[in-house]
Amino acid sequence: MNRSDVLIIGAGPTGLVLGLWLSKLGVRVRIIDKTSAPGTTSRALAVQARTLELYRQLGLADTIVRRGHQIAAANFWVNGKPVAQLPLKRIGEGLTPYAFVEIFPQDEHERLLLERLEDYGVNVERNTSLESFVENADGLTAHLRLPDGEQEVCQACYLAGCDGARSVVRKTLDSGFPGGTYQQVFYVADVRASGPAMNGELHLDLDEADFLAVFPLSGEGRARLIGTVRDERAERADTLAFSDVSRRAIEHLKLHIEDVHWFSTYRVHHRVAEHFRSGRAFLLGDAAHVHSPAGGQGMNTGIGDAINLAWKLAAVLGGGAEPKLLDSYETERIAFARRLVSTTDKVFSFVTAEGRMADMLRMRVAPFLIPKMAAFEASREFLFRTVSQVTLNYRGMPLSQGEAGHVHGGDRLPWVHDGEGDNYEPLRQPCWQVHVYGDTSDEMIAWCHEHHLPLHVFDWRPAFETAGLGRNGFYLLRPDTYVAIAENSADPKVIERYLRDHGIRPYFN
Missing domain, CATH: 3.50.50.60 (FAD/NAD(P)-binding domain)
Structure with missing residues (x-):
């Protein structure tokens, strides 16, 4: 066998x-x-x-960035006109090596x-x-x-x-597999088109007509359309053709569809x-x-x-x-x-909700709020952190321990890149490793050497403090670059106890 x-x-x-x-x-x-x-x-x-x-x-990131497309801005349309813009270029500046929205x-x-x-x-x-x-x-x-x-x-x-x-x-x-299914029917189409919405940016129609988003793809004139189908058409989703979707939303975005390469409909579920x-x-x-x-x-x-x-x-x-x-x-x-x-679910329900109140929120309130939100760096950073998944953490879970600086066990290690180096370079290897920002003890150096656990000591600099990293403690990093231990001391016995308690022998990796 x-x-x-x-x-x-x-x-x-x-x-x-x-x-x-x-x-x-x-x-x-x-x-x-x-x-x-x-x-x-x-x-x-x-x-x-x-x-x-x-x-x-895996050596994949550079290839995807090279082959994909970065979106410079999201544009929101009402009544056939762009009414608000959210800049996306370098929206995550200083947070990650990939401070943009990548389409691939x-x-x-x-x-x-x-x-x-x-x-x-x-x-x-x-x-x-x-x-x-x-x-x-x-x-x-x-x-x-x-x-x-x-x-x-x-x-x-x-x-x-x-x-x-x-x-x-x-x-x-x-x-x-509890959960449910949304009543809306979605369609997705790869098209070749022209018009002001084909400028390489993201465009969304907020009108009371069927929801429509235009995502740019690599290559001139290529885009992905994602929209909703309402009313009686939703009852025959399996037989719909592109000609059945709302022309109104497409016309609102001033799109001239030259060719439809692919079209499909689907329903959206929410289940875990x-x-x-x-x-x-x-x-x-x-x-x-x-x-x-x-x-x-x-x-x-x-x-x-x-x-x-x-x-x-x-x-x-x-x-x-x-x-x-x-x-x-x-x-x-x-x-x-x-x-x-x-x-x-909350975002989806707001975007696709029907009725006078929902239309007013999308067409009048959202266009007013978006530019104000975009004007504040904190708002843009919050949006990026949420969508980019850099805030995903495992705090309070069995493999997460301690706190040093503003970093907790279970957090993604903060990225620091300045003229003196990039603390993510050692993370290219998917292995257990220890990071120290500042100084460490001779005992820590000897213990890591004895147990073949990579130790990376970075000379302290202001950028580390800005990122929330603690000085002279240590971070034990898992192979997926999340923090296992955040510790203010330089005592290797903390690592030894952690590994023993969890039945882990990282030097076997």
């Missing part, structure tokens, strides 16, 4: 990132997908700053991930589906249906369900699985949580799931941690998913 360390069900971005991260860490993976070929169309567009930060560990469509994203997986000798097995699996003493036994219709029995140490909202893995685990793990099987991405497209969070959250789980699986499989480390995956990711669904 075929055996792998991790059997991954589903070859969307979540499954591919999981496979790529595990392969980089020396884990044998097998990826199957029921489709015959990679997708050529997609709904997901945005690659958030936090995802790009983590992609540095999911289909192109998947192709890039597939290319990198091939470098590790991993190919997706197409037209192959999971029929069932059972857990046994030392792993899982799965039954697969192959392209020729034959059944294969295979074994794996762990199984990852990255198989979307209709997940076979989730149904097999009998995990509930009751559990993200059962024994040796895990749920990730849309199999674990689905929500509205507000803020471009969906694909990025699935990628975050994959990165969170990958280093933990690699540690357990490689002898660098006890299996109890895997308990933290659900604890950390389900909390974030629930917050995200709640947040995007």
Whole structure:
């Protein structure tokens, strides 16, 4: 029987990132997908700053920035005229190396991930589906249906369900998927067009007509339209054509559609699985949580799931941690998913609400408030921090400990880049490491050397204080660059106790 360390069900971005991260860490993976070929169309567009930060560990970030498109501004239209603009260029200045809004469509994203997986000798097995699996003493036994219709029995140490909202893995685990479905029907279309809204920026129509957003794509005259379909048309969503969508919203944005490359309709759901793990099987991405497209969070959250789980699986499989480390995956990711669904639900409901009051808020109040908000750096920074996922943290959770400066255990390490260096450079390696800003003890230096734990000591400078980092303490960083320990002392026994309590031996990595 075929055996792998991790059997991954589903070859969307979540499954591919999981496979790529595990392969980089020396884990044998097998990826199957029921489709015959990679997708050529997609709904997901945005690659958030936090995802790009983590992609540095795979050498992907620079390629995506080069191939993608950065949005300079968001423009809001009412009654056929642009009434407000929110500048987005360098909106996260000083917070991250990727202080912008990056557009890189999911289909192109998947192709890039597939290319990198091939470098590790991993190919997706197409037209192959999971029929069932059972857990046994030392792993899982799965039954697969192959392209020729034959059944294969295979074994794996762990199984990852990255198989979307209709997940076979989730149904097999009998995990509930509470939530609901919005009444609106969405459409998405890739078009070639001309007009003032085709200037490489984001444009949104706030009128009482069907909601419409125009997202620029790389290449002259290319854009992605995302809009709603209301009234009786929503009852026949499965048979709608582009000619059925509201011309009114398109005309309000003064768009001249020259060609429609692709068109599809879909409904938006908001659900979070009751559990993200059962024994040796895990749920990730849309199999674990689905929500509205507000803020471009969906694909990025699935990628975050994959990165969170990958280093933990690699540690357990490689002898660098006890299996109890895997308990933290659900604890950390389900909390974030629930917050995200709640947040995007509020934004989505405001944008798509119907009625006189909702129309007045969108058409009169929002255009008045947006320019005022954009004028304040604090407002722009808050918006960027929220959407970019750089504020995602695991504070108060089992793997998070302590506080030093303004940084808590569980936080993303603040980025500092000035004329004297970049404290994120060591993070390119997905391994446990210690950061010290200022001075440290001889004991710390000796202990880290003895245990083969990378230690990076940065000479103290004002930029570190500005970023909220503590002086002369230390930060123990996880392989996914989140802070495990924030500590004001320079005592390595703090690290020793933490690792012992959690059953982690990072120097095995």
